[in-house]
Amino acid sequence: MRTAYTSDQIRTAETALMARLPEGTLMSRAAAGLAMVCANLLKGVRGRVYGSHVALLVGGGDNGGDTLYAGALLARRGARVEAVLAGSRAHEGGLAALLAAGGRTGPFDAARAGDLLARADVVLDGLVGIGGGGALREPYGTLAELTAEAAGLVVAVDVPSGVDASSGRVEGPAVRAHLTVTFGAYKAGLLVDPGASHAGSVELVDIGLGPHLPDPEVAAPTGDDVAGLLPRPGAESDKYRRGVVGIAAGSDRYTGAAVLSVGGAVRAGAGMVRFASAAEPVRLVRARWPEAVTTVLDPSSSPESLLEEVGRVQAWVLGPGLGTGPEAHAVARAVLSSDVPVLVDADGLTLVAKDRTLLRRAAPTVLTPHAGELSRLLGVPREQIEAARLDHVRRAAAELGATVLLKGSTTLVAEEHRPVRVNTTGTPWLATGGTGDVLSGITGALLAAGLSGYDAASCAAYVHGLAARIAARGGDGGGARAEAGGRAEARYEAGDGGRGEAGYGAGDGGCGEAPIAALDVAEAIPAALRML
């Protein structure tokens, strides 16, 4: 599990650690780690550090201090290092070290900065780190924008300037880095969009903070974590013990969602799928997934007897393609009255947004909205949710008393009093109709197998993203399990230090990936499970 923290949590831990160490120790550890990563990058792109060009964008705080000290170390190895001092002051010790090592400095001037950025092999963004707040003021904002024109690699120091380290919120201009070198621990804002997509790959420099860190704000399960949580059938298993999932999805008008949701559950290893719906989706599900046991629901039944024919299930999936009319409401009422875990998706979420009483239940509930659906559930504009996904997913979990999986460029899973889980697999090609229906089926199968809502949702998101990457690569599993490696390899050529650890992100949709259909994702689930 990779864990991440807010700025306040990091500061508290740093204060505790600093009290035991000589002054300046942490900054020199940070700068040494940063310089080493940059030296490796320079060796990768230029063959050597000596004679390479390095530009430093330096703010007035300690983030600028780290950057100046790292610049000094690179200058001592023969790099030509030039700094733009953007603040009214600069870290004294760092500045003296850079000048003593032969580095050059000058105040902000747009033309000079543009010229430096055009020549530099590596640009270090040391404008603001965890001390930043709100939109970048001038001239920091202009400098952040200028980094988009940089010819070389942009390395963010600790956090890309303009990204809120605690939440990933971006309120104005912000640096888009190829690589972020972060100190002590991951900051939550580096793992959650929009911050995550500004950070590029993230490399962690250990400065000894570990023993002082509290419980994390955010955690990203790795492939090994997911493998450890996934149910595996044993010799004693039978279809009932492996988990029977009920799926109430589809309508005579919307049939595809039902086929996809059932496909997700079948391929994710449900012991049995019981599918309950109108006649037309039942016909299509039977044709595509003969494994599913189907029931045509009688809309004239009373809510108590509507699901009587379906048989016993250990979890329900409710909502994909269900419709939002009175008949759909009756199905939602019947399913949510059950005493087993229920996953609510798509039209199910619309029904719940209109009638919150549906959520008054004792058994666990998992909601899987995208930002638009969450906007309806919380009564908050969609743009606000997109800008502050972490805050809103937490709020939704608390307000709705449910596990909430927020879909989007970074999928988040929140439950009260637990770290928000961030999914690291996936590909932008997943943004296509029907993939959410497949996810609902995977999650339902895992709930039925006995996983908690929190584990089922986070494991399902991981498997779903991995399956999508495999499908996008034409079924070639090689390298697809790449919560580490995807974005890093696609976007820059690093030396020894840059690869491996780096690459905290999903695929970038380029490099050998092609468009996928939702059913391709369902079909690639077994290949994803084989890799775990």
Ligand SMILES: NC(=O)C1=CN([C@@H]2O[C@H](COP(=O)(O)OP(=O)(O)OC[C@H]3O[C@@H](n4cnc5c(N)ncnc54)[C@H](O)[C@@H]3O)[C@@H](O)[C@H]2O)[C@@H](O)CC1
């Ligand atoms: N505290 C520690 O023990 C350590 C801190 N380290 C570094 O120190 C950084 C934190 O340093 P600071 O607390 O000095 O804070 P920062 O250097 O992150 O930011 C503070 C500076 O940015 C300016 N600023 C804040 N918001 C701004 C905005 N919106 N627009 C323009 N300017 C803005 C402030 O006026 C101030 O000059 C970390 O990110 C890390 O890089 C590391 O050296 C490791 C150890």
Ligand SMILES: [K+]
């Ligand atoms: K920075």
